[in-house]
Amino acid sequence: MFYDLHIHSALSPCGDDTMTIYNIFNMAYIKGLDLIAITDHNSLKQQYHLEKVIQSPILQGKINFLHGVELQTCENIHVLAYFQRGTDLKPIQQWIDKHLIKKVNDSLYYGHQYIFDDNDEIVDEEPHLLLSSLDVDVYEVVNMIHHFQGLAVLAHVFAKKYSIYAFYHDIPDNLDYDGLEVGSIKEQRELKIRCPHARDEFVLINSDAHQLEDINEPVYQIQQAQFNQLWRKRLCRKLQ
Template structure:
């Protein structure tokens, strides 16, 4: 079946995310946009995933728990997981490898933790924008050990992408799919980087505010609008 989806969304836990990006606001905006599947991918944390999954269940929108990981090389990689338990376990692993650098909300923005009814339950004190001590060559296998799949984010961007950091996407990294920006023409990118030939391409909004959700107009051929179906598709199964 063809599933309308947006697989790169930030909540108010990301310091660059708008404070209106709460679990219920996100899933209800996704519903208004007629999206069947979304992914929450905050910077360096899965702390709002469980709440957003629960909010999505009430709204009838499936939520894939995930993270946008900043690797040691300053490249962003989207990490998707089958359920909140796996995502939170991965989040704990990443957190232990983030620099112990305190967030300054006045400079970077607040990092708000909410429950499934959008009630505040805390604020993350450690800055989540910094690079974890995890190499890009290790991310795919690491995600797989938690039942997940890794996808390099906004691959064509001139900053915080695998291509901008390293200049090429080495097949030894193990990625079978990648994300590009909605305006990117994949045939031109493949012509410039032939190592990308045969990869699956995703186009997501990278939404940091409610108005950006669903703007990428992405439809994927999935067996069902579920995290498990998405992971199987990204693995090429």
């Protein structure tokens, strides 16, 4: 499957206002992707309308998605959380709302935080700045994701800001993450050199798109079996 599992909608203040969920799915389909995830900063509130979008005549049966969110820890580390379709997102959002450090969004400075429905109509605007951090550390964020049966992927691990490497200068081997995100094939090759303890069995190369044209071309592939194996392993750990 060709994928892009790090895309920001207009709910993220850094996302362009043209990043409606309908536009995102259609651009991904036009580009030839099979699986995407919309991963807004510290919010799942755009996710509730995704099912209706992919039931449209153009998209039905042609593209799939995971629920996603990009969480920012108190150390300013970004962690991508993925949840299967059908997951009850409300308790997860309640946890995020509880721990988000509240600051009113200045839309003139940071940008709007629009929530769109499946007809691309604005139905709400998030008042709290989603670029704020949560008041919990990376270990607690990863534990929370697993509590809700999600997968935790450390985002853009070699970025100069908002990455696990920027904070630790390595990837801690006692952190129970499920995967890593890098920016290129070159960075993937560097993982074992720069981070010898890194578990690199599951590595994603996503776009981190904030504009429609930035969404991945059909270059990087993943097998559904890889996701199934990860979720089975996570469920087995929970049952132990």
